[in-house]
Amino acid sequence: MSTSATAVAPDPVATSLPPGPGTPQPVMAARFMLQPTRFLDDCERRFGDTFTIQLTKERTIVITSDPATIKQVFTGDPDQLLAGAGNVVLRPLLGPRSVLLLDGPEHLRQRRLMLPPFHGERMRHYGEVMTEVAERHVARWPVRSSFPAQPSMQAITLEVILRAVFGVDDARRLEQLGAPLRTMLDATASQVRLLLLQLTSSERGPHSPWGRFRALIAPADKVVFEEIRARRADPSAAERDDILSLLLSARDEEGQPLTDAELRDELMTLLLAGHETTATALSWTLERIVRHPDVLERLVEEQREGGSEYLEAVIKETLRLRPVVPGVVRCLPAPFQVKGHLLPAGVNVAPSIYLLHRRADLYPDPTAFKPERFLGQSPGTYEWIPFGGGIRRCLGASFALYEMKIVLSTILARATLEPAVSASEPVKRRAITYTPARGGRIRVAAMSPRPLAA
Numbered sequence: 001m002s003t004s005a006t007a008v009a010p011d012p013v014a015t016s017l018p019p020g021p022g023t024p025q026p027v028m029a030a031r032f033m034l035q036p037t038r039f040l041d042d043c044e045r046r047f048g049d050t051f052t053i054q055l056t057k058e059r060t061i062v063i064t065s066d067p068a069t070i071k072q073v074f075t076g077d078p079d080q081l082l083a084g085a086g087n088v089v090l091r092p093l094l095g096p097r098s099v100l101l102l103d104g105p106e107h108l109r110q111r112r113l114m115l116p117p118f119h120g121e122r123m124r125h126y127g128e129v130m131t132e133v134a135e136r137h138v139a140r141w142p143v144r145s146s147f148p149a150q151p152s153m154q155a156i157t158l159e160v161i162l163r164a165v166f167g168v169d170d171a172r173r174l175e176q177l178g179a180p181l182r183t184m185l186d187a188t189a190s191q192v193r194l195l196l197l198q199l200t201s202s203e204r205g206p207h208s209p210w211g212r213f214r215a216l217i218a219p220a221d222k223v224v225f226e227e228i229r230a231r232r233a234d235p236s237a238a239e240r241d242d243i244l245s246l247l248l249s250a251r252d253e254e255g256q257p258l259t260d261a262e263l264r265d266e267l268m269t270l271l272l273a274g275h276e277t278t279a280t281a282l283s284w285t286l287e288r289i290v291r292h293p294d295v296l297e298r299l300v301e302e303q304r305e306g307g308s309e310y311l312e313a314v315i316k317e318t319l320r321l322r323p324v325v326p327g328v329v330r331c332l333p334a335p336f337q338v339k340g341h342l343l344p345a346g347v348n349v350a351p352s353i354y355l356l357h358r359r360a361d362l363y364p365d366p367t368a369f370k371p372e373r374f375l376g377q378s379p380g381t382y383e384w385i386p387f388g389g390g391i392r393r394c395l396g397a398s399f400a401l402y403e404m405k406i407v408l409s410t411i412l413a414r415a416t417l418e419p420a421v422s423a424s425e426p427v428k429r430r431a432i433t434y435t436p437a438r439g440g441r442i443r444v445a446a447m448s449p450r451p452l453a454a
C-alpha cells in the first residue's frame with residue numbers, strides 16, 4: 001500500500017506492507033472510529049485477511065484475521081511484539097505503569113504480582129458478592145417497559161469490581177469511589193473526543209484536548225490514591241483478602257513491593273478493564289438472547305433444571321459474534337515477517353478478534369447466532385480469542401466469565417424477558433470497545449419475587 005509505505009522510516013532490508021485502502025488518513029481514522037465493523041468488513045472483502053491501514057502519520061496497522069499469523073503473534077518473542085507500545089492509546093487513562101502498557105521484564109514482574117487474586121479459589125469468594133449485587137440491581141428493573149440493559153450492567157460490574165478490588169462494602173464509600181470513576185469512563189466514551197485524542201499530541205497544555213481530558217480524570221486519581229494511603233496505614237490490611245490488600249503485600253523476586261504510583265496504575269487498569277468490558281459483554285448477551293426466542297427458552301429451561309452448560313455456550317457464542325474488544329495491537333521494534341511481507345520496524349500488527357471470529361472456514365454460517373456450536377466442544381486456542389492470547393492473555397478472563405454466568409443466571413431466574421421485535425442493534429465504538437448502539441434494550445414481562453432455581 002503506497003500511502004503506508006511512505007510514512008514509515010525506510011529499513012536497510014527490503015520491507016513491504018500488505019495492501020490496504022488508499023483513503024486519506026483523517027477519512028480512514030474517522031471510518032475506523034465511527035463505522036468500525038463496516039470498515040473492517042469492507043477491507044477484508046477488498047484485500048483479504050491481512051491488510052494495512054493508516055490512522056495517523058505515526059500509526060500504521062497491519063490488521064490480520066489469519067489464524068496462523070495470529071498464532072505467530074501470540075506465541076512469538078514478546079520483545080519483538082510489543083503489546084505495551086501497541087496499547088499506547090490507553091496511556092493517559094491507565095498510566096505508564098499499567099500492566100497493559102508495559103513490555104519485557106517489567107511486564108512479567110507486574111503480571112506475576114497481579115495473578116494471585118485471579119486464581120480459581122478466590123473466584124468462588126467473589127461469587128457471593130456477584131450474586132448479591134446482581135440480585136439487588138435486577139430487583140429494581142421496571143416491568144413491561146423497554147429499557148437499555150447497559151447502565152444496569154455497568155452499575156453491577158462497577159460495584160462488583162470496586163468491592164473485589166478495594167474490599168469496600170459501605171454504600172456511601174462505594175458511591176464516593178464510583179462516581180468519579182464513572183465520570184472518567186464517560187469522558188472516554190465520546191467518539192469525537194477519542195478521535196481528537198488520536199489526532200492530536202498529548203504533550204500540549206491544559207486547554208488542549210489532552211489537557212481537558214487529564215482534568216476530567218483527576219478526581220478519580222484522587223480517590224484511588226486516598227484509598228491506597230488509607231490501606232497502607234490500616235493495621236488490619238494484612239488480614240484482608242481484597243485485591244488492593246493482596247497487591248500491597250505482594251513482593252517481586254527481589255522482595256520489592258509495588259510503589260503507590262504502580263498501584264494507582266494497576267488499580268485503574270483493573271477497575272476500567274474489569275468493569276466496562278464485562279458490562280458490555282453482558283449487554284450483548286441480553287441483546288442476542290432476546291432476539292433468539294428459542295435460545296431464551298432453552299436457557300430458562302436449563303436454569304430451572306439447575307444446569308449451566310448451555311448458558312456457557314451462549315456466553316461463548318456472544319463473545320464470538322460480538323467481541324467486546326475487537327482486536328489487540330503489537331508494535332514491531334524490528335522488521336517482522338508476516339504472510340510473505342517483511343513488515344518494517346515501527347509498524348503495528350493487530351490480530352482482529354472481530355474478523356477472526358467471522359471466518360466461514362472456522363465457523364460455518366459465521367454470522368448466525370448458534371450457541372450449539374460450542375456445546376461439548378472447546379474452541380481452538382487461536383480461533384476463539386475474545387480475551388487475546390499468549391503471555392498477554394486477559395488476566396481477568398475467568399473473573400469475567402464467572403461474573404457473566406452469575407449475573408445472567410440471576411436475571412434468568414428473576415426476570416421473564418420478552419423476545420424483542422426490533423432489528424439487531426448495530427455495533428458502536430465506546431472507547432476501545434464495541435458496544436450495542438442502543439445499550440442492549442430489553443423488556444421484562446414479569447418479575448419473580450425470588451430466584452426460580454436454587
Ligand code: HEM
Nearest residue numbers: 099100273274277278281325328387388392394395396400
Ligand atoms: C468480557 C470481559 C473482558 C474482555 C472481553 C477482556 C479482553 C481483554 C483482552 C482482549 C486483553 C488482551 C490485550 C492485549 O493483548 O493487548 C485483555 C487484557 C487484560 N485484561 Fe481483560 N477483558 C475482560 C475482562 C477483564 C477483567 C474482569 C479484568 C480484571 C478484573 C481484566 C483485566 C485485564 C488485564 C489486567 C489485562 C492485561 C494483561 C497483560 O497485559 O498481561 N479484563 N483483556
